[in-house]
Amino acid sequence: xxxxxxxxxxxxxxxxxxxxxxxxxxxxxxxxxxxxxxxxxxxxxxxxxxxxxxxxxxxxxxxxxxxxxxxxxxxxxxxxxxxxxxxxxxxxxxxxxxxxxxxxxxxxxxxxxxxxxxxxxxxxxxxxxxxxxxxxxxxxxxxxxxxxxxxxxxxxxxxxxxxxxxxxxxxxxxxxxxxxxxxxxxxxxxxxxxxxxxxxxxxxxxxxxxxxxxxxxxxxxxxxxxxxxxxxxxxxxxxxxxxxxxxxxxxxxxxxxxxxxxxxxxxxxxxxxxxxxxxxxxxxxxxxxxxxxxxxxxxxxxxxxxxxxxxxxxxxxxxxxxxxxxxxxxxxxxxxxxxxxxxxxxxxxxxxxxxxxxxxxxxxxxxxxxxxxxxxxxxxxxxxxxxxxxxxxxxxxxxxxxxxxxxx
Ligand code: 0X9
Ligand code: ZN
Numbered sequence: 001x002x003x004x005x006x007x008x009x010x011x012x013x014x015x016x017x018x019x020x021x022x023x024x025x026x027x028x029x030x031x032x033x034x035x036x037x038x039x040x041x042x043x044x045x046x047x048x049x050x051x052x053x054x055x056x057x058x059x060x061x062x063x064x065x066x067x068x069x070x071x072x073x074x075x076x077x078x079x080x081x082x083x084x085x086x087x088x089x090x091x092x093x094x095x096x097x098x099x100x101x102x103x104x105x106x107x108x109x110x111x112x113x114x115x116x117x118x119x120x121x122x123x124x125x126x127x128x129x130x131x132x133x134x135x136x137x138x139x140x141x142x143x144x145x146x147x148x149x150x151x152x153x154x155x156x157x158x159x160x161x162x163x164x165x166x167x168x169x170x171x172x173x174x175x176x177x178x179x180x181x182x183x184x185x186x187x188x189x190x191x192x193x194x195x196x197x198x199x200x201x202x203x204x205x206x207x208x209x210x211x212x213x214x215x216x217x218x219x220x221x222x223x224x225x226x227x228x229x230x231x232x233x234x235x236x237x238x239x240x241x242x243x244x245x246x247x248x249x250x251x252x253x254x255x256x257x258x259x260x261x262x263x264x265x266x267x268x269x270x271x272x273x274x275x276x277x278x279x280x281x282x283x284x285x286x287x288x289x290x291x292x293x294x295x296x297x298x299x300x301x302x303x304x305x306x307x308x309x310x311x312x313x314x315x316x317x318x319x320x321x322x323x324x325x326x327x328x329x330x331x332x333x334x335x336x337x338x339x340x341x342x343x344x345x346x347x348x349x350x351x352x353x354x355x356x357x358x359x360x361x362x363x364x365x366x367x368x369x370x371x372x373x374x375x376x377x378x379x380x381x382x383x384x385x386x387x388x389x390x391x392x393x394x395x396x397x398x399x400x401x402x403x404x405x406x407x408x
Pocket of ligand 1: 052053177180247297298299304306307308309346347350351352353354356357358359372374
């Protein structure tokens with residue numbers, strides 16, 4: 001059975017017709033003044049231009065638009081360099097690696113529980129079910145909803161005292177954005193460590209962990225099979241445009257969007273999406289004990305706290321505690337030789353975003369603390385973290401989880 005499943009996955013990987021990013025470049029642009037920032041922002045609405053990161057200065061551009069952008073940058077005195085010459089080449093390299101990994105797997109007896117490949121949704125779900133069977137006292141797995149394409153959304157609860165519901169809860173969403181594979185894998189790694197090495201983490205297990213590792217399975221599968229850089233879910237908005245940005249769809253300070261094809265289309269109404277509904281319904285089950293909400297994203301090496309829906313930003317009432325918790329997590333990552341995360345309010349460090357899960361968790365869900373983690377992209381790779389770096393990023397992220405769990 002396993003063999004047939006593996007063969008099917010392999011066939012899917014090979015057969016699918018994919019969106020090509022041939023000769024798309026990623027530019028890294030130095031922004032030295034507010035004036036420059038405003039000028040650069042105008043490019044956000046240009047077709048074929050995709051702002052990849054927070055400070056708005058890593059931008060993917062399609063071939064037809066590159067000459068125009070470079071002319072603009074030179075004319076306005078921007079310093080820039082080309083970070084990725086050909087996005088498709090990095091995607092091809094990733095796929096070759098994955099194919100090789102899966103071929104070798106077919107003929108080996110090694111377990112699939114490793115952090116040198118990206119797990120597909122089904123692999124993650126099979127693992128959750130295996131854990132539930134093997135550790136019935138520690139693990140409960142539940143189906144919390146279905147997607148537009150009828151995939152299951154699964155949650156795992158890791159608790160040393162199932163049934164009592166009195167411990168503080170740490171709630172984690174992973175994979176809200178389809179292309180942010182490093183985030184999903186870091187959450188899977190957390191599950192693996194907490195469950196399979198539970199004896200090492202008695203402090204962390206003083207809290208209950210409620211985790212949705214793949215909150216957007218349709219989008220995640222689409223980013224594997226068809227479009228590596230897909231971000232939204234796969235629910236059609238109209239005949240031309242597919243997908244809602246789930247991290248704009250939460251019912252707190254939601255704002256409508258006019259452009260249905262936009263990467264950040266917030267949905268036709270707050271909480272319109274099945275994935276958002278599944279998350280908020282589960283969150284409401286824990287509203288009395290919800291201590292910490294973590295939205296796990298990539299990339300940027302940022303620890304962001306609410307509120308992020310408005311600028312100038314509205315501070316959360318316990319902002320100083322958010323800063324302290326964030327700073328200790330930052331130090332924990334540094335202590336194992338990881339990158340120096342930046343801790344800050346999301347609207348200040350990043351940009352404003354309405355209807356995001358972190359703001360919802362505090363504004364409606366009753367969470368005492370909430371953060372969005374923008375994990376490391378592994379240097380120059382952005383969303384396309386090489387599989388060989390999964391474990392390193394996951395270990396760094398684990399330090400954030402551990403530090404925060406001990407702090408709340
Ligand atoms: O834009 C987002 O949804 C997040 N960044 S990402 O690059 N992963 O897409 C940041 C959300 C931060 N939270 C708020 N602004 N509330
Ligand atoms: Zn994201």
